[in-house]
Amino acid sequence: MSRIWKVGDNISTDEIIPGRYNVTTDREQLAKAAFIEYRPDYAPNVRPGDVVVAGRNFGMGSSREHAPISLQASGIQAIVARSFARIFYRNAINIGLPILVCDELHGAVEDGGALHLALASGRIELTDGRVFHVEPLPEFVLQIVQAGGIIPFVQAGRL
């Protein structure tokens, strides 16, 4: 079971990691700054395998890759949102952070609740037995994910 970290609509990259914390490329430092001001309880308590469940337009704003890296480095398994902002979406795919779109999940869960996510099948099960399915990734995006991110994808001569 994964703990749910539930956040709202239009969470900006400034809320994921404020610009003041981007003066490093060190993953551990970035992990400590994830949601540092928006949800100070997140970084000290997040555990490997947890899931962030977000509303619409998660990751809007800046192109800073520090944002998905900070969440990935914090150990979460995936982000499931109603929708993602475009640049955040690309960045997450490129670095191999699973981001999943599911419109209904956000309204069905509470912060601090638990779910079971089967990444390969995109099946999500809640503790009360309710089941949700995430939208499949577009074919090209799936190929990048299956390659392990954009770097191995390019190294294999596929761009």
Next chain:
Amino acid sequence: MGTMSEEILSRKLGREVRAGEIVIVPVDYVMAHDQTAPLAIESFRRLGMPLFDPQRTIIVFDHIIPAATVQAATLQRGIRNWMSEERVGNFLQEGICHQVLVERGFVTPGAVVVGADSHTCTYGALGAFGTGMGSTDIAVALATGKTWLRVPETIRFELSGQLGPHVYAKDLALAMCGAIGVDGANYHAVEYGGSAVRAMSISERMTLANMAIEMGGKTGLVEPDEVVDEYLAGRAREEYEPVLPRNPRYSRVVEIDASSLEPMVALPPDPEHLAPAHELQDLPIDQVFIGTCTNGRLDDLEIAASVLRGHTISPRTRMVVTPASRQVLLSAMERGYIQTFVEAGATVTNPGCGPCIGRHQGVLAAGERAVTTQNRNFPGRMGDPTAEIYLASPATAAASAITGYITDPRRLS
């Protein structure tokens, strides 16, 4: 046949492409700045390939310049070392990346420019397909000269009429965010047309295109015309052939009558929450900031200076002015605007991003309130997350500095 995005990408690829298709497209220039280059360089090194073209690589130092902390200085030294290893052809430290790339003629109609900065969409003001990406995407472009894109659908804004006195491109840009919301153009391109846009200078068009990302847009395009040709004469680095829409199909057309607009202010926490400036009249403010890639150009400083001339700023308020580039600063000095700002009590900083991202030169304390000409008012953007950021035109910002309260500039004239 298609929208400007479809036409530009079709021309680049030598075949007709349509919205929804995923394409791998060659790019004309690749840009990163002091904030995003370090991660891009790490990804680039992991790729283990050479630069596709050092002359088409542009690095700009603008975000924390001069370096404000040892950490920032160390990252910048790392970028400098990498630039000399790779013999990067274009290194600029004379202002905000988007302003400098346009001023220096890198951006031409029909070009595809990718930048490790979300406001790369600004280049659409000249009819170029500019789009912002993260550092790893930029590393891929640095190594291959290509990027993958989903050809976007397009939302077209038809902006009719003419802007009234003390109403500016910024007010229009805010009105558009209000009209479709901060994710209204997610995954889409935005096009701006109509008489209000045709009448605009390059600088004003840049203000519009700059805020396409504030609606989630991939790029924000204006059809190139003689205003662009005039601007680029003697400036463009290469020959260009303008690309225009041909029988386009838009996913949505939004009409706004520019004549009906008033000076607008965007309220926290994002640019879709709007109110006319005169309705916010009682809100005291602690800091006014004039600058950024949205509104830090010569005409913006001219507007602010003309409002401020003969006034001093309110003792309860501080004011920071950051010219968008060295060229802007030089012209503003020549024309006396800088003198006006300093006499009024403002702090004028070196060209760059200034306090836009809350790292130096005017950071906000808890609970403080700022009126700024930038594009984003997300919590924590300019300092403490409880500080409130209000977005406005240079005229509204300057008027607010004089009174110490949010002020409709029409009230002072």
